[in-house]
Amino acid sequence: MEPLGNPIAERIAEKLSAYLGPNTSRVAVKTFTIKALGRGPETLKLEDVPQLQAALRPMLRTFVGRAYAEVLLGQIGKELGL
């Protein structure tokens, strides 16, 4: 598994992996970081996380529904101290 090259991105991927598995969680972080910020996950900063959360929301809502998507995104924010 290719590392994301950024501790914040890795922590988010780890949180997502409980639902999506390690492969898809990394793909999701990479895909939606590029989509939200126009740059790769290796450049992710703490202040970028809310934008990434917003980009992840529709994908998570598709698989777990709105309620649990918000719970997971809240957990991500809490873990990162946001």
Added chain:
Amino acid sequence: MGLSPVAEVRLWQLALFPFIWCVFLMVGAAVIPPHGLPVFFRVGQEGVKALALAGCLFAALGFERGDYLRGAWLFNAGCFTCLLVRDLALLPALSETANVAIVRALLSAVANTLGGISAWRFGRAWSVAELPDPDRRRLRAYVAMGILALVLAAGSLLVHVRSALAGNLASLVYIASELGDIVSLCLIAPVLPTALALRGGSLAWPWSMLAVAFVGWLLYDAAAAFTGLMVVDDVLKHTLLEICRAVACLFTLASGVAQRRAAAVHAEA
């Protein structure tokens, strides 16, 4: 958001129930006298469909209005509802009423349409989530399953079309069912690559169980084609078909319960 008692059920344990039911079917087929078998198989058939319906509704209610998969589960529930209503026409009090064959065929057609829509929605979930598919695994799955479904269903479809053209209106039910199976199996093919992609996460369980459910329907078509072509003992034929149906329906139930459990299991982390 606390965990309910249902959430405490380990995900893998949900996969045990279909196997236990299949063992029960085999034992029943072996020990029940021949005159009792039609009732045994019929009760089992309706039972697994009702359980599949319950699983679909349970999963759907875990989503809110507007959530993508809620629609997929509700259409699947609609399919099983139509099948159960259709089978009511087999009751002695109703089976002699006028046009019952046409009504049954229409309900089969509606059921298979709803099942097809459900399969389409499940199959598209990865794309709707806007996750990448660089290897075009989903497209390859559609093509492979389309070929397989046609090969398996073509034989019995031809037999039933000939029967319907000869005036046997009851064959319309089978034609609707077989066409629905072909379409649904094609549309739901991407479920397996989705399940594989989610491996290691809790969501792999409902998606894997859904994949097993559709393999069950594939095996059902294969068994129907095989037993239609060969001279097979009637009890063996019905047992085989009911096992395949049980796998399909009970893994649908398991998938529905697993969907709720998989979403809830980390909520209290």
